[in-house]
Amino acid sequence: MSAFHVRRRRVAVVWRTLAAIALTVFFLFPIYWLFMISFKTAEEIFAFPPRWWPSRLQFDNYAVLFKDGDATTVWNSLVIASASTVLAMVLGTLCAYSLARFRTGGEHLSNWIISQRMVPPIAVVFPIFLIYVLFGWVDTYLGLILLYTAFNLPYVIWMMRGYILDIPISLEEAARVDGCTRWQVLWKVVFPMARAGLFATAILTFVFAWNEFLFALVLTRTEVTTYTVQVTHYFGGQSGFWAKISAMSVLGTLPIFVVVAFMQRYLVRGISLGAVKG
Amino acid sequence: MGRQIGRLSELLEVRVGSAGSLVAPRARPRERGFRLALVAPSIGVLLLFGVFPLVYLIVVSVQNITMTDVDQSFQGLLNYRLLAGDPRFWGALLHTAIFTAVALPLELVLGLAMAELFIKHVPGRTVFVALLVLPVVVSPIVAGTTWSLMFDNRFGPINQVLGWLAGGPVAILWTIRPDLVYGAILVAEVWQWTPFMFLLLLAALSGVDKSQLEAAAIDGAGYWRTFRTIVLPAIWPVMVVAILIRALDLVRLFDVVWALTKGGPGTMTETLSIFTYVKGFQQFETSYTAAMALLVIVLLSVAVFAALKRVELAR
Numbered sequence: 001m002s003a004f005h006v007r008r009r010r011v012a013v014v015w016r017t018l019a020a021i022a023l024t025v026f027f028l029f030p031i032y033w034l035f036m037i038s039f040k041t042a043e044e045i046f047a048f049p050p051r052w053w054p055s056r057l058q059f060d061n062y063a064v065l066f067k068d069g070d071a072t073t074v075w076n077s078l079v080i081a082s083a084s085t086v087l088a089m090v091l092g093t094l095c096a097y098s099l100a101r102f103r104t105g106g107e108h109l110s111n112w113i114i115s116q117r118m119v120p121p122i123a124v125v126f127p128i129f130l131i132y133v134l135f136g137w138v139d140t141y142l143g144l145i146l147l148y149t150a151f152n153l154p155y156v157i158w159m160m161r162g163y164i165l166d167i168p169i170s171l172e173e174a175a176r177v178d179g180c181t182r183w184q185v186l187w188k189v190v191f192p193m194a195r196a197g198l199f200a201t202a203i204l205t206f207v208f209a210w211n212e213f214l215f216a217l218v219l220t221r222t223e224v225t226t227y228t229v230q231v232t233h234y235f236g237g238q239s240g241f242w243a244k245i246s247a248m249s250v251l252g253t254l255p256i257f258v259v260v261a262f263m264q265r266y267l268v269r270g271i272s273l274g275a276v277k278g
Numbered sequence: 279m280g281r282q283i284g285r286l287s288e289l290l291e292v293r294v295g296s297a298g299s300l301v302a303p304r305a306r307p308r309e310r311g312f313r314l315a316l317v318a319p320s321i322g323v324l325l326l327f328g329v330f331p332l333v334y335l336i337v338v339s340v341q342n343i344t345m346t347d348v349d350q351s352f353q354g355l356l357n358y359r360l361l362a363g364d365p366r367f368w369g370a371l372l373h374t375a376i377f378t379a380v381a382l383p384l385e386l387v388l389g390l391a392m393a394e395l396f397i398k399h400v401p402g403r404t405v406f407v408a409l410l411v412l413p414v415v416v417s418p419i420v421a422g423t424t425w426s427l428m429f430d431n432r433f434g435p436i437n438q439v440l441g442w443l444a445g446g447p448v449a450i451l452w453t454i455r456p457d458l459v460y461g462a463i464l465v466a467e468v469w470q471w472t473p474f475m476f477l478l479l480l481a482a483l484s485g486v487d488k489s490q491l492e493a494a495a496i497d498g499a500g501y502w503r504t505f506r507t508i509v510l511p512a513i514w515p516v517m518v519v520a521i522l523i524r525a526l527d528l529v530r531l532f533d534v535v536w537a538l539t540k541g542g543p544g545t546m547t548e549t550l551s552i553f554t555y556v557k558g559f560q561q562f563e564t565s566y567t568a569a570m571a572l573l574v575i576v577l578l579s580v581a582v583f584a585a586l587k588r589v590e591l592a593r
Contacts, residue, residue, distance in 0.1 A: 127331035150327035211417035
């Protein structure tokens with residue numbers, strides 16, 4: 001390759017790097033801004049012109065949330081998201097195994113299940129609310145856990161069906177020949193083999209439940225308010241609530257960032273409903 | 279609904295190859311019990327939360343229950359007639375269509391451009407990609423909230439930067455001015471979901487056969503020609519799924535708009551989901567809301583059906 005070509009390629013790399021940096025700034029700045037507000041004092045938040053960073057990191061805005069008990073909404077989110085994830089994973093994986101290996105219900109059942117994922121939440125939340133009023137399930141852990149389980153089940157079934165189909169069937173047949181019962185095959189062959197899939201699906205299911213807003217808005221009042229709803233409680237009041245808005249948002253967002261950092265490689269398959277094999 | 283969903287599952291299943299079946303020619307009764315026992319709890323939950331509300335909606339929508347009156351007598355299509363004559367409903371439908379029609383192509387094109395950038399050699403690529411996906415996992419309500427802080431007329435950084443460019447203080451009311459509010463919401467929406475498109479398309483692009491690209495380059499094919507004849511067919515299956523997922527999300531758009539404008543000013547940015555929420559949970563027009571919710575489900579099914587049909591024709 002001539003010196004000219006090498007030079008041109010180097011220049012192209014420089015341009016691409018600059019473009020990548022510009023994009024990263026655009027996509028990260030809002031997140032940076034949100035995080036920074038949570039560390040600012042009231043004077044810094046409402047300074048004109050705006051301050052681009054706090055003079056020092058101080059955690060008063062968080063302390064207020066813990067003192068007022070608002071921070072317990074993160075705990076509520078954790079309880080609801082965890083419990084519904086466990087439930088959806090257990091029920092969904094068993095169902096997925098049956099669909100994948102025995103073609104239970106044929107194509108129709110699989111199709112019906114994935115179609116449940118497409119129903120807009122606003123359309124179902126209304127009748128569910130009326131039923132919950134009847135049962136006394138509004139503003140209870142049970143109500144939201146069951147709803148998120150139902151909401152995430154089609155996703156879990158769909159994803160796990162894909163992962164289970166990837167496991168060579170000969171392994172299961174061999175285990176059967178060796179005298180394993182059906183359940184033992186599940187425990188000793190299928191689950192261990194599908195471990196990565198189970199892990200990835202569970203994490204994304206958790207993220208969906210953790211970030212959900214509309215169901216929580218309709219079905220919580222004061223007892224089991226999730227952090228997403230709590231953030232909106234500060235809306236419309238005095239702008240003095242900015243500190244709370246940002247600190248609350250960070251408390252809810254940081255755990256997800258940590259989780260995602262560890263599961264980067266599963267993310268693509270998860271969010272593409274399995275269309276991209278990550 | 280069944281058939282078009284069948285097509286969707288075909289699309290989603292680009293990768294799932296042949297898989298064997300454990301079904302013996304004639305399953306013993308105990309085996310059948312095992313299979314059904316695995317499925318039953320899930321189906322039960324889905325029926326309870328999927329089908330029951332649907333039936334409930336159908337029943338309530340032909341009654342006339344409002345906040346003040348519980349009239350459970352059969353009213354025929356009264357609510358559907360009211361709905362058809364309600365400009366606010368048509369407005370909500372229009373706004374939803376606008377958001378979808380603008381945001382979806384923007385996210386797709388920007389995401390594809392970013393994927394094209396990162397498919398080539400960029401130093402520190404994995405770090406960049408890891409950072410760029412963060413908006414996708416932020417809760418949409420938090421994303422909307424963040425942008426409302428960004429757009430604040432006095433203390434927000436956007437007006438500040440514009441002020442530098444304009445050489446004087448700028449105090450634009452982004453979420454209040456009718457001519458700007460759509461732009462503001464779309465920025466937030468596109469900001470959050472372009473990385474989603476980017477991530478999927480980057481994965482799809484990395485699956486394109488390199489030898490074909492090299493052959494095309496040797497034959498002197500230009501960028502667009504190569505893209506149309508080699509790259510696009512290769513990434514098409516993933517692209518269709520990405521578009522479908524985003525389209526379905528946009529049709530039920532709620533969180534970002536709720537955080538930024540709550541449908542305002544007036545009802546200017548009210549989407550179908552927001553209008554349904556207001557009618558059902560703030561004005562308690564029970565039967566009216568049921569009719570609307572049902573209509574949304576029907577419209578969505580028709581839209582998905584039409585989209586999948588087109589996809590099938592295009593293949």
